[in-house]
Amino acid sequence: MLIYEENVPSSYRAPFIAKVQEVSSRLGINPNWLMAIMNWESARTFSPSVKNPLSSATGLIQFMRDTAIDLGTTVEQLAQMSAVDQLEWVYRYYARYRSKLNSYTDLYLTTFYPVAVGKPSNFVLGTSDSRIRAIAKSNPAFDVNKDLKITKGEIEQVMLRKIPSNWINEFKKKTAR
Incomplete structure (x- = not known):
C-alpha cells in the first residue's frame, strides 16, 4: 500500500x-x-x-x-x-529532471520551483526583492518565519511536517540510483 x-x-x-x-x-x-x-x-x-x-x-x-x-x-x-x-x-x-530527483524534497522542488534543486537550505526563492515577496505572499504556508521570504529549508520543513509519522522514514531517505 x-x-x-x-x-x-x-x-x-x-x-x-x-x-x-x-x-x-x-x-x-x-x-x-x-x-x-x-x-x-x-x-x-x-x-x-x-x-x-x-x-x-x-x-x-x-x-x-x-x-x-x-x-x-x-x-x-x-x-x-x-x-x-x-x-x-x-x-x-x-x-x-531525472538526474536531480534524489530526495522527496528534490521531487517537490522540481514541481514547485526547479531552480532550488541542489541549492543549500538557505536558498531564497525569487530573483528580486519584489519577486521574493510575491512568491511568499502567494505561498504563505511555506513562509514559516513570516519574513516575506521562502527558503528551500522552509519548504522542506513544511513538506515533511505533512507526512504522517508512520511514513516519515520513507521520506527522509535518498534514492539509490
Whole structure:
C-alpha cells in the first residue's frame, strides 16, 4: 500500500496505483514521494482536472499553462484526460529532471520551483526583492518565519511536517540510483 492510496477514487485506484509504480520506477524514485506530492498538489483529490483558483495550474501536479505547452499539450487537454493518462505527462515533466530527483524534497522542488534543486537550505526563492515577496505572499504556508521570504529549508520543513509519522522514514531517505 502506498501513502494516501485511500484518497485515490476507487473507480480508478488500481490502474492509477499501477501507473504510479511504473512511472516512479522509470524515474528511479520512491512512489510514495510522488503520491505525497500529487495528494498535496491536487488538494487530496487525485483529480486530473482540479484547478488552482488563483492561476492556470491544473491537474495532479498542478501543471502551469506554459509548462503544459512546453511539454506539447495544454492545461485544457490535461484536464480532460483520465488520471491514469495524465500520469504519463507527469512522467514527461519529471523525466527532464531525472538526474536531480534524489530526495522527496528534490521531487517537490522540481514541481514547485526547479531552480532550488541542489541549492543549500538557505536558498531564497525569487530573483528580486519584489519577486521574493510575491512568491511568499502567494505561498504563505511555506513562509514559516513570516519574513516575506521562502527558503528551500522552509519548504522542506513544511513538506515533511505533512507526512504522517508512520511514513516519515520513507521520506527522509535518498534514492539509490
